[in-house]
Amino acid sequence: MEPVVRIASRTVVLPADNVDTDQIIPARFLTGTRRDGLGASLFADWRRDGAGELRPDFPLNRPEAQGARILVAGANFGCGSSREHAPWALTDYGFAAVVSPSIADIFKGNAVRNGLVPVEIEPSAHRELLARPGAEIVIDVEAGTVSLPDGGSARFELPAFARRCLLTGRGPLDFLLEQEPAILRYEQGNDDVAEAR
Amino acid sequence: MTVPKARTLFDKIWDAHEAVPAGPDHPAAIYVDTHLIHEVTSPQAFALLRERGLRVRRPDRTWATVDHSIPTRFVEGRPAFLNRATRHQVETLERNCEEHGIPLFRMGDPGQGIVHVIGPELGLTQPGRTIVCGDSHTSTHGAFGAWAFGIGTTEVAQVLATQCLLQERPRTLGIEISGRLGVGVSAKDLILGVIRKFGVAAGRGHVIEYRGGAVEALDMEARMTLCNMSIEAGARAGLIAPDETTFEYLEGKEHVPSGDGFADLVARWSRLPTDEGAAFDRSLAFDAGSLEPMVTWGTNPGMSCGISEAVPAPADADERAALDYMGIEAGRPLLGRPADVVFIGSCTNARISDLRAAARVLAGRRTNPATQLLVVPGSAKVRRQAEAEGLDEVFRSAGAEWRAPGCSMCIAMNGDRLSPKELAVSTSNRNFEGRQGPGGRTVLASPVTAAASALAGAVADPRPFLEG
Numbered sequence: 001m002e003p004v005v006r007i008a009s010r011t012v013v014l015p016a017d018n019v020d021t022d023q024i025i026p027a028r029f030l031t032g033t034r035r036d037g038l039g040a041s042l043f044a045d046w047r048r049d050g051a052g053e054l055r056p057d058f059p060l061n062r063p064e065a066q067g068a069r070i071l072v073a074g075a076n077f078g079c080g081s082s083r084e085h086a087p088w089a090l091t092d093y094g095f096a097a098v099v100s101p102s103i104a105d106i107f108k109g110n111a112v113r114n115g116l117v118p119v120e121i122e123p124s125a126h127r128e129l130l131a132r133p134g135a136e137i138v139i140d141v142e143a144g145t146v147s148l149p150d151g152g153s154a155r156f157e158l159p160a161f162a163r164r165c166l167l168t169g170r171g172p173l174d175f176l177l178e179q180e181p182a183i184l185r186y187e188q189g190n191d192d193v194a195e196a197r
Numbered sequence: 198m199t200v201p202k203a204r205t206l207f208d209k210i211w212d213a214h215e216a217v218p219a220g221p222d223h224p225a226a227i228y229v230d231t232h233l234i235h236e237v238t239s240p241q242a243f244a245l246l247r248e249r250g251l252r253v254r255r256p257d258r259t260w261a262t263v264d265h266s267i268p269t270r271f272v273e274g275r276p277a278f279l280n281r282a283t284r285h286q287v288e289t290l291e292r293n294c295e296e297h298g299i300p301l302f303r304m305g306d307p308g309q310g311i312v313h314v315i316g317p318e319l320g321l322t323q324p325g326r327t328i329v330c331g332d333s334h335t336s337t338h339g340a341f342g343a344w345a346f347g348i349g350t351t352e353v354a355q356v357l358a359t360q361c362l363l364q365e366r367p368r369t370l371g372i373e374i375s376g377r378l379g380v381g382v383s384a385k386d387l388i389l390g391v392i393r394k395f396g397v398a399a400g401r402g403h404v405i406e407y408r409g410g411a412v413e414a415l416d417m418e419a420r421m422t423l424c425n426m427s428i429e430a431g432a433r434a435g436l437i438a439p440d441e442t443t444f445e446y447l448e449g450k451e452h453v454p455s456g457d458g459f460a461d462l463v464a465r466w467s468r469l470p471t472d473e474g475a476a477f478d479r480s481l482a483f484d485a486g487s488l489e490p491m492v493t494w495g496t497n498p499g500m501s502c503g504i505s506e507a508v509p510a511p512a513d514a515d516e517r518a519a520l521d522y523m524g525i526e527a528g529r530p531l532l533g534r535p536a537d538v539v540f541i542g543s544c545t546n547a548r549i550s551d552l553r554a555a556a557r558v559l560a561g562r563r564t565n566p567a568t569q570l571l572v573v574p575g576s577a578k579v580r581r582q583a584e585a586e587g588l589d590e591v592f593r594s595a596g597a598e599w600r601a602p603g604c605s606m607c608i609a610m611n612g613d614r615l616s617p618k619e620l621a622v623s624t625s626n627r628n629f630e631g632r633q634g635p636g637g638r639t640v641l642a643s644p645v646t647a648a649a650s651a652l653a654g655a656v657a658d659p660r661p662f663l664e665g
Contacts, residue, residue: 015514016514016515016518018397018398018497020497020627020629022627022629022630022631023630023631026631026635027608027609027610027632028610028635030265030610031237031266031279031280031283031286031610032240032282032286033240033244033289034241034244035241035244035350045630045631045636050635050636074515075398076398076401076431079398079431079497080333080428080429080627081333081627082238082331082332082347082348082349083238083349084238084331084351087349102401104398104401105402105431105432105433106333106347106348106349106428106433109349109352110351113351113352114351159224159365160222160223161222161223161224161363164222172362172363173245173249173351173354173355173358173359175223175363176226176355176361176362177251177358179216179226179359179361180359182216182226183216183228183359183360183361186216186217186228187216187228187360190213190228
């Protein structure tokens, strides 16, 4: 995972609330065994019509959205299935951050572990971003700030560990592997819960 | 003298599983008692282990099954895989399990089934345990007073390698449910009612504890249905205090000790329920007595109404878009809306009690010829039990297709799916756009509502079939 410190980009705005992971990547694209190559199927049924043609009015398909790395979405983004294919598809497509008033729990964790920054901001700041698709903004992961089109800025919170994962590119697995002695001690004291198999 | 602090059920499970307590710069590492894996969300996790040269730390705490992408039909005795990719996924899981010594329930194995159906059946799901799986409906296992939640694939790799997960401590949400469910009203209607009232994001950041008389009155399978859809209320986990109903269900299960061992466990499990005076971070109340059978009219599980109620006028652009997608008009009930398919299955409603309830409605009757009825048992064990009771004959005589166990049309990865604009009355858990096939439309309902709808060929009230 590459470290993510600062993202400067135009935004793409997808205002719907409760965008679920079945929309981010429909289940029929989960039949693979690899992590890469899923960007082509991102929002597949919203980006393309039944005949497979791009829908010109879908926000991601507009000319001004090309190359944008920040997705501004409605509330409760990423609800539903735990599929990590959702952040895999978003990052493979080119997104580096999702900005929303609230992001679903499982998706948020999956995002951090893939270097996709989950940015939860106040409704007033969010409304401002919704109103200005294509705005050039800067997300500062270290400071926990988002610059707003009007010149102001909004704060966002991340748990300290998640922030460090993003800034260093070092995930929880490395940390957990270092905890082996403590995990072993825990098991020795508690293994009566285990199945004897 | 210090007085012990009153704790919730969740607090007790959390406290007992902190392998590494939280520090100033890291959250707690929580020990995972039972890890369930399946073919769709595990291959990339095993690949990560291979990249890093890691082994599965506790194959004895890991169990695998195939369910999501497998066919439910056999042609000339062979599973009719949708395509090479789905077959490859299953073969990949087989190789990974063999390489790491993980027991796997293959297609045709007597223990195979949907991961959230077989865990309880085998007695792997026990009170006080931490249980994870790369599937959001892992919340199902909370019915036993376990802390069970869905995880992503990178986390699957972490658990495989270390048996632990880093967890920020969730807040607790107590939902007190009073009243008695009426005739034809089930746990499915209850959870749909709860989500309608409190919303699809109500549980975000929380673990729900369902409590109160209406919850205590539910049998274990109904409790599983309730906890299953906690994720549809935004909560990663939902749990219910273990009680006599729980203990009775577990006694005699394959992985539950018998005799003194069982008595010791019951004594331990009995200390788990939330202490009197323990505080939840948030509390809500719900009256189950006024519920009627529920149906969804929109594209998330919060968009529902009672079967005789008019579909409400859209409150915002999202609701207008949902009605438009569904081809549904506000202002009148869904009753009578033609159904192309009725699906009875999924980790929400494919246990034996669900099939018995559906069979009671279907017995001696024929489905509408315009409606396809698909009955997909949740596990091989459920299938055997249903066949022993003659339920398969009831379904077949009614005109249904009786399939092999799997997730089937709940997630529509295996070829069991709707065509664009087809409408299904479905006992599954998600009515998201395209969930049951691109362009397909889903009305979530209970098994009896689904069965009644198959008879009518349209969304129907099950209650007339259950009286007398």
